[in-house]
Amino acid sequence: MGSREQDPGSKPTDEAALSARLRRLGDRLDRIGTTRAKDTGEAPRPTADTSGLARGFRLSTEFVAGVLLGALVGWLLDRWLHISPWGLIVFLLLGFAAGVLNVMRAAGLSGNPNDAVKRRDD
Numbered sequence: 851m852g853s854r855e856q857d858p859g860s861k862p863t864d865e866a867a868l869s870a871r872l873r874r875l876g877d878r879l880d881r882i883g884t885t886r887a888k889d890t891g892e893a894p895r896p897t898a899d900t901s902g903l904a905r906g907f908r909l910s911t912e913f914v915a916g917v918l919l920g921a922l923v924g925w926l927l928d929r930w931l932h933i934s935p936w937g938l939i940v941f942l943l944l945g946f947a948a949g950v951l952n953v954m955r956a957a958g959l960s961g962n963p964n965d966a967v968k969r970r971d972d
Contacts (some may be wrong), residue, residue: 912956913949920945 859879865895924941 879968897953909953916949916952917942917945920948
């Protein structure tokens, strides 16, 4: 009653029509993508871009290295000068600041100090 029965011969033609429509859609999307790339002047973005993940690992490594190096230097000064815990506290904070500065430089948020001098001279 409510079900529609199709003859077995119409199924391959439906699949062929669907495949043809899918191919036409793919062709249209490719044309639109290339015209957009020409309009904006940049290449289409790859679907699998791992450079963001690599950049994230690099930035986090820069930060952690700064903090750990500051803590190590502070701990060594504490042991050598017997001023515990002040060396660790001071150099841990300095390592944190150095880590933040390194991350900002690596991310391009902080320019080179020489660039600021050049801009003032102009």
